[in-house]
Amino acid sequence: MVSFEEASELAKNFSKKPSDSEFLEFYGLFKQATVGDVNIDKPGVLDLKKKAMYEAWSSHKGLSKDAAKEAYIKVYQKYAPKYA
Secondary structure, eight states: OOOHHHHHHHHHTOSSOOOHHHHHHHHHHHHHHHTOSOOSOOOOTTOHHHHHHHHHHHTTTTOOHHHHHHHHHHHHHHHHHHHO
């Protein structure tokens, strides 16, 4: 099984770009695993990209860093065959 660090490095180097929703799945779990609960102000309604990223991270509020790392690895394993 790959570690969180390995999975995050491998995901950065996918040969194809994941869809926006798949990217947000990775992003939210990565931020929760490395920072913890969201600690920034919610972006304005007109900044759609930053708002989507904020919401992806915020959706994991309360999840421990270790649980987020495990979930990230599972997401990596789910998408690796498609994008590696």
